[in-house]
Amino acid sequence: MKSKKLSRSGLLLTITVGLFLLMYISGMLIFSDKGFAKPQMFLNLFISNAGLIVISCGLTLVMITGGIDISVGSVTALVCTVSAFMMENMGLSAVTALIASLIIGLLFGLVQGYLVSYLEIQPFIITLAGMFFARGMTAVVSTEMISIKNELFLKWAKAKIVLPFGYTNNKGVYIESYIYPTVIVALLTVVLVALMLKYTRFGRSLYAIGGNAQSAVMMGLNVRRDKFRAYVLDGFLTGLGGFLFCLNSCAGFVEQAKGLEMDAISAAVIGGTLLTGGVGGVVGTLFGVLIKGTIASLITTQGTLSSWWVRIALSALLCFFIVLQAVIGSVSAKKHGARLA
């Protein structure tokens, strides 16, 4: 049973990675004269989506348990605005703002997690309330747009990590390839969460809960506690991802990160995480985010297509993956059934 699940998620992951490579390499071939083949173009995928990667990782955890968290976009806006407000209007340091961001995320995780796991309320409803609450609180903190000018914060935001390769542009300027520290944090998060899912008891129990909560209870797992922990971790990662998002946008305002939760959910689904739970992983989610970034990048590079095509392409991919998951699911169920008979 377990090995079957793993191979199923392995197959989905292979398809996701393959699709990403296919899209990216065809982009390199078609738009090679427009800089698509440059290494920096690839690195930009990570730079622009660092926050989303971390947030999607958290969301993947709760999706594996069969839950959902649609508050992440609003929490990101709240984190950004509170950080900006603390640094600009209260004169606090960037470190304090970072700690506050993590605490905000944790608080959301604790409350939503408690309500979902111990009071057994539908996660969709709870996090919908969380979504409205966070967006509302953002407006309470500040209805004005706050630009972050804190020196330490800008130093973090602008701290280029130069890589030992680059290119000379058409103006004769040599430009070194670079990433920002946010990228390292994001990748480190993916690695740590992936290891946790694979090698810890907690990680494996999340799959068991999502696969079948009842049998997980019978297996002697503490379903409530582990579910609760998944939401707390999700909240924490949202706080962290929100801060990374803030480092990229250097601003806080009410309308920020609108619809980010949908980007995160679609990244997880494209990455092979089942909405019904029990199957998935954060490496797939990472590729889900990269696929979304690549579509946006391809359409911007093309230059004449309306950017709404990003959404259209994304929705087509989502449909494709959901159908794919269903097909693979039914095939493996048939096999399973045949063996039982």
Added chain:
Amino acid sequence: MKKKMISTFLAFSMVTALLAGCGSSGSATTATTAANGASTTAAQADTTAAGAESTKADSDSGKTLTIGFSQVGAESDWRTANTESMKSTFSAENGYNLIFDDAQQKQENQITAIRNFIQQEVDYIVLAPVTETGWDTVLQEAKDAGIPVIIVDRMVNVSDDSLYTAWVGSDFELEGQKAAEWLNSFATAKGIDPSSLNIVDIQGTIGASAQIGRTKGLQDAVDKYGWNLLEATTGEFTQAKGQEVMESMLKSYDNINVVYCENDNEAFGAIDALEAAGKTVGSDIANGQVMVMSFDSTKAGLTDVLSQKITLNTECNPLHGPRVEDIIKALEAGQTVDKKKYVDESIFAVDDTVKSVTVDGNSYDVTVVTQDVIDQRAY
């Protein structure tokens, strides 16, 4: 296996890049490459050199400039007209290659698009920012890559002014001054005593640059000419709020004869409220009519001028394309450009009582609205 695949693709893309380079920089490069026939690196170096030369040579013969334009979205007619102006100015016929990106009101989309433009090595980046804030990092990246950035419409709020080359937009205070000067000239021409002008100001969203400039233009004139400003309240640039504010003002004052609305939508709301209260809108203040003044000059706004409901409508010009092109041409010719550049904006009036207004020594003509003027309006 994987390595081999990647290297094949890299090699392929390098060759493609090389071919593309030859195609655009002409026969000279091809000749050099052929003569050299040597390693890829040498050929590439030559392409770069030839490219640099052709840039020099082409500044007078007109090479294709690539412009990356990141637009806010398509939320209003004004915005659509703004986009159209850019698209028609930077068309292929005019020798440009425009890469257009619609950010769908999202700042993060704009940041991503600018990073993309940098990688595409565009010659200029034009940015109509969604927000005033948060541009430090990405504009620094553009600066590092040596790509000039021109901001249009809204201003950006960055720690270092050198992060952008120029800004093009509306002078909102001048718009307000023009409207106020027109009112003064009109009152003088009609023999109306300044102290009998009872004005209410339906302001825009407080803090918006359009509100600040237009309110200041009026307030300075009130102090200068001794008009009565009864009240100034925000109508948040919307028709519904404009109507609501007008209704409550009509309850508080029965002697209002001039309504100064800071955009067309507010004016539509104010007119509805005035008419519902049994007032007649129009320019004949002496005979009890209430004059409505407005800004933006959208098609709908000008239609109301034609039907004499709005007396004066001061334009907020969305046609930024030609101004941006001026800046780019100046930069291409190696000239320095002004950090701020305002677009030309007209004044539309119901009749020709006032033919022109003077602000700070500059004269601005007043256009009388006809059906032709409205028909030519794109937005």
